[in-house]
Structure formats: C-alpha cells, structure tokens
Amino acid sequence: MNTKDKSWKILSLIPIIAVLVILTLVPLVNIFYNSFFDIRWDDGKYNYTYIGLENYIELPNNKFYLPGLINTIKLSIFAVFFQMLFGFLIALGISKIKRGKGFFISLFLLPILLPPIVIGSIWRLMYGFDFGIFNYLLSFFGVFPLDWLGSSSLAFTSIVIVDIWHWTPFVVLLLLAGLESLPTDVYEAARVDGTSGWNEIIYITIPLMIPTIIVTMVFRFILSFKVFDEIYLLTQGGPGTSTEVISFSIYETFFESDNMGLGSVMSVVSLFVVSLLIIIVLNVIRRVNKYAN
Amino acid sequence: MKKIISTISIFLFSITFVGEVFAGPKLTMLINQSPWFDGFRKTLEMYEEETGASIELDVNPYPAMSEKIRNSIRAPEGIYDIVITSTEFMSTYSDSGEFRNINDIDPNYKLDPGICSYQNTSYWNYDTQSYDPVNGEFIGIPVNGNVQVLYYRRDLYEEKGLTPPKTWDDLIANAAVFHNPPQMYGMIQRAERSSVTYNFGPYMFSHGGAVYKDPANGDFSIVFNSPEVKAAMEAYLKVRDTVGHPNAHAIGQGEMIQYLRTGKAAHAIAVIAAWGGMDDPNKSAVIGKMGAALNPAGPMGSASSLGHWEAHIPKNIPDENAVEALDFLKWLVTKENQIKYIENGAVPVRCDLIDSPMAKQDEFRFLEALGQNSDVAQFIAPNVEAVESTSITNLYLNKIVAGEVSIEEGLNAAAEELYQLLTKAGKKTGKLPDL
DSSP states (O other), X not given: OOHHHHXXXXXXXXXXXXXXXXXXXXXXXXXXXXTTEEEEEETTEEEEEEOTTHHHHHGGGOTTHHHHHHHHHHHHXXXXXXXXXXXXXXXXXXXXXXXXXXXHHHHHHHHHXXXXXXXXXXXXXXXXXXXXXXXXXXXXXXXXXXXXXXXXXXXXXXXXXXXHHHHHHHXXXXXXXXXXXXXXXXXXXXXXXXXXXXXXXXXXXXXXXXXXXXXXXXXXXXXXXXXXXXXXXXXXTOSTTTTOOHHHHHHIIIIIXXXXXXXXXXXXXXXXXXXXXXXXXXXXHHHHHHHHO | OXXXXXXXXXXXXXXXXXXXXXXXXXXXXXXXXXXXXXXXXXXXXXXXXXXXXXXXXXXXXXXXXXXXXXXXXXXXXOSOSEEEEEHHHHHHHHTTTOBOOHHHHOTTOOOOTTBOOGGGXXXXXXXXXXXXXXXXXXXXXXXXXXXXXXXXXXXXXXXXXXXXXXXHHHHHHHHHHHOBTTTBBSOBOOOOTTTHHHHHHHXXXXXXXXXXXXXXXXXXXXXXTSHHHHHHHHHHHHHHHHHSOTTGGGOOHHXXXXXXXXXXXXXXXXXXXXXXXXXXXXXXXXXXXXXXXOOOBBTTXXXXXXXXXXXXXXXXXXXXXXXXXHHHHHHHTSHHHHHHHHHTTOOOOBGGGTTSGGGGSGGGTTHHHHHHHHHTEEOSOOXXXXXXXXXXXXXXXXXXXXXXXXXXXXXXXXXXXXXXXXHHTTOOOOBOOOO
16 A cells, blocks of 8 residues: 555545544543533523532432433343344244245334334323223233233333334344345255254354344344333333333433433443443353354 | 516515515514414414514424423523423523513513412512512513313213212212223323322322422422321322222323323313313313313312413513513413413413303303312422422322332432432421421
8 A cells, every 4th residue: 555545545534533523522521521510500601510529429329310220221131132032033034035025024114114203102002001902902811901001010011012113123124134145055055965944044044143143232232222212202211210211311310400410420321331231242242152163 | 578577576675675674573482282282373373463473483392392491591592582481390490590571671561460370480589599479570471371170070970960079088979979990980190200299289289288398488398298298198099099090100191181081081180271172072072071170178278280381581582572572472461362362272371261251151161160270279399499309209209109119108208309409409498307
C-alpha cells in the first residue's frame, strides 16, 4: 500500500469517526459528567451542584432501579433463550420450504413491522381480564380468568411472551440468512453417506451456524436491554415493581421527575452492567466453542 | 393580456399585504389528546370565526405533555404561546418562574367569581411554594374543570327504586344489588400503578386523610401513614372485596371507561371528562342510562380529587402574542362561552352553571354532580416535588391493593420515602410514628 492510498483511507474514515464521536462519545462523556452533579433548573438556567458520588451511593436505595435491573436481566435471559429456540426452528422450517417461501417470510415478519403502539393495544386487549380473548378461550376449558397483567407473578411472564412474539421474527430473519448461505456440498456429501435428517441438523447445520447464532444472540441480548414499549403500554412497570425495567426507570427519572443527575447515574450504571454481561456471555460462548471443537 | 396579468398580480399582492397588516400573530397552543379535546377544539373554532384570530393546536398524548412544556418554556424563545398543565405537574411548572403574571399583561383582569377556585391554583406564591390567592402571583387560568364524580346506572337505580349513595356503606349496599361478575361489577376502581393515588383521593379526603399536613401554609409534614389514611384504605379494599373488581390494581382509566360504556359497571368514581362518550351512540352501550352524583361521604363528608387543567402564558414569547393569548383565555371562561363549551362536549370551569337552566336538561345532567364535586375537590400533591411524591404514593398504594404488602407496611414505607424526599428538598416537614 502506498502512502497516498493510506492517507486516503484515513481521510475517508474521518466523517464516520466524527459522527461516532459527536453522536456517541460526546453524549456518553456528558452523561458521565452529569452523574456527579445535582442538576436543577432555577432562575432560567440549569444549576449544577457538585455532589461527588452521592448519586451513585443513593442508587441502590432507589425503589425502581434495582428491581428494574433484575427484571431486565431476567427478561433478557428468558426472552432471548426462547427467541433463539423458536427463531431457529422457524428459520429451519422456512429454509426447507420449496414454494411460497416469500409468503411465509412476510407472515413471520409482521410483528416487527407493526408500530409499538399497535402491539401494545393488541396485547392489552388480548390480555384483558373480562374482555380479552385469552380468558375467553380459557373459559371453554373451565379455567377461571387469569389476571395476565395484574398478578404480580404472572405479569412478568406476560411481558416475556409479548417480547418473544415481537422479536422472534428478527431472529428468524438473521438465522434464515445464515442457513441459506451454508455450503450445499457438505449436505450432499452427508446424504451420499446416508445421514438422517436429524443428524444433519445436529452434526452439520448447528455447528456451521454457530457464528451466526452467536452474533444473533448477542444482538438480541443487547437489544433486549432496551425493552420499553411493551412495559410502557401494558403495565407501566406494575403491579408494584414486578415489570419495572431499567429503560422505564431512566425515562421516568429523566423526563417525568426531571432529575438529570440521578438519570445520568442510572444510564452509566446500566451501560456498565450491559457491557459486563456481554463480555461474560461472549467469554462463555468462546469457551463452549473451544470445548466443542 | 398584460393588463389582466398586472391586475391579478396587484390584486393578489394587495390581499396578501392587507392580510399581513390586519391579522394578529398566529398563536400556538400545547394541548393533550383527551376525552374533552373535541369540545375544546370546536369552541376554539368558534372563537377563531368570531374574532379572526388564529390558534394552532399541538395535540399530544398525556405522557408527552410535561416534556414538551419543559422544553418550550426553558428555551430562549418558546414554541408555545399557551401551555396547559394538569394537577400532576402544575405545581412543578408554576414554581419554575417561567410563566407570565397575567396582570403584567392586563393589570385589570381578575378571574370572575363564577369560575371554580380549584383550591386557588391560579395563584402561586414563590416564597412559600404554595397556592396563595392573597400573596401569590396570578399565573394561570383554568381551562378544564376535570374532577372525579360518582358515575352510576340511573336506569338500574330507577328499576330498583334506589337513590344515589350518600356514604361508602350506602355505595356498597347499592352496588351489591347489581354485583354479578363477570356480567356486571358493582363498582370499578382504577388502582393501576400510574393512577391509583388519584382514584384513592376521594376515599382518603373523606376520611380526613391527606398526604401533607397543611401545604397551603407551607407545612409539608407527612401524614400519609395516619390512622385516617389507613381507615380510607380499608374502605377502599372493602369496596373492592365486596362489590369491586378483583383485578382493580391492573385497571387504568381506559379500562374503567370501557367497563362503564359497555354496561359492565354499575358504579365508578371517574373523571367527569369521561362523560363525553357516555351518550355517544358510536362509543357507548349505555346511552341515556348513566347518572352522576356527589362522591360518597366518609366521616369528614364527601370529597373529590382535583384533576383540572390550567392554561399559562410563558415569559419567552413576544408581548403581542401574550396579549392575544390572554384575549382567548378571557373569552373562553366567560359564562356565555362556557355554555358553548359544554354544548361542544368540554368540561366547564365555572361553578355558577349548576343553577343555570342548562343543568336541568337531561343532556347536561352531569353538571350538578360536577359542581358539587368541584366544591369538595382537593389537591393531592400541591407541592413542587409532586411528580416524585406521586410516584412514591402510586407505587405503595398499588402494592397494597395488589396484596404485595399490608396497609401498614405500605403506608409506613411511603411516608418514610416522602419524608426523605421533602427533607432533601429543604421543605418544612416531619412525619408521624409508624402505624
């Protein structure tokens, strides 16, 4: 590579680096800076009072954040697990379809194409205690109406179900792309050797799909921490704090309570926790992969 | 041909020029999408037609209101010439110092005594951080008189020969006659986390309870864990357990209105703004069947909780816009135009309409109950920290109703957190011993 080419490559990267710095790094640094202050609007301007680590020390006592963090982690684990499972099975099924594949892909994509407000309204109606279709169907089996969104023990599961329904198509899409790009000669060779369909999946498809599965899972894991719409539209974090999640706590603190200092701390800690979990997940996957190889 | 083009050009230029000279400034108002909005819009159109003024509405869902107000009033130049605040965040923004004193725009303007006082929420005292009609600044004009009233099925009452309940025990007795779930619930309560405090208000105040001891005089001592509030919560749960919905802690305003309109609720304490759809054939199965009454009384009489809206004129808009904005608000609250307001389906802010002939008409049969409940309506959290304090009371009341904690545990925990919040805010506060 000559010097001119190298300079041009560096030069061409500058715009994207600038965008990254302005839209990502600067807000991050700003939030980190704000987290050490008590910020109040007074006399027509924001007044910053330095309070050191006070916001950080108070955070564990916050009645919404800690339950929200625990719920978010639980939701990520359960929802992503089932999304990967169902997503893989559906993608596998679609990949075997010879005719009408486009129709099925469009059908399965519907949930991610719907606006969140529509999803919230649909599910809120379906979960309704007296008017909902689920309880209506259960009544045919003599089951007493379930308190889908009102029971402290069931509301969280109801949210997980909506999240699985909402985001499984995303997983399907990525895994299907992975499945369709697998080399066909391996399968042909296996068939010549008389490999069964089940063994084909276990010994060929899954090992070959591992990189795509990991990327999809990490992607979904990160995105699942951003869950907000379902909570906001279905339960508002209740009953009690049984469906509280960090994004909802942060939203309430920043925009409802107008507490920028505490909201910043919540954001910084959430970022740290998510990064830590991603590192742990990637390490576990790497070790499992190494062991499997 | 040239002559024709020149004539047309001169004509077009003239009307444009004339329009510029005579038209006042085009105003923008921030308002929320709610059951009373259509009535407001229709009345505004009447004003525009009558005066030639022009006010553009920026209509938003309720949760977006607070942020939009904040962004506009804190900007160097405001987007909105009129903003409206609900009781939930009224005190916070009243204390912001970003609203004009109405008398700086028109030194002679006073609120007509026929307008409901709503515990003096038009006047804010910056020193005591409380509503004060004597030393407070005149910063708001009420535009929506939303309070909670008792909805009941008057057709079923007539059938059974009942009269509207005077006390909570009367309510339970009447509701028991119709309670036959899931076909019909005797009473619907909305105890969802985002709104339980508001719905609990009539129970709490009628039992002599409150969140703060004497906020009007700057005493923000916490009395939320008093025996009176405990008794109110016991009454609330008794209603639920005997004639209410077992799922009350997951019911919000939308569901409550749905139960009323579908004929599945015999009673509910709901905002009067919901009345608009009760007699609408496109929205309701109970046309002409609903009645409204004064909320049932506890040991301290009847009570309601304020949920009204005040209009404010921000400081960061041009003076001529402020004058135009005030002209509209003055027009809106006159008795004559409040009658149009009601006819259009909005919620009036005048208490002197109860005795008008209009109140006797079947179509406007809610007016008497509105006036009665407005007279006894109280402000649950008239403090600057209202958003945070309400999130505390909402959380613990919801937990109590959901059965996650006992009444004592919930009220004590809420009182402790309220005390911490008010202490941190530098308020004169204190708290009661634990229940």
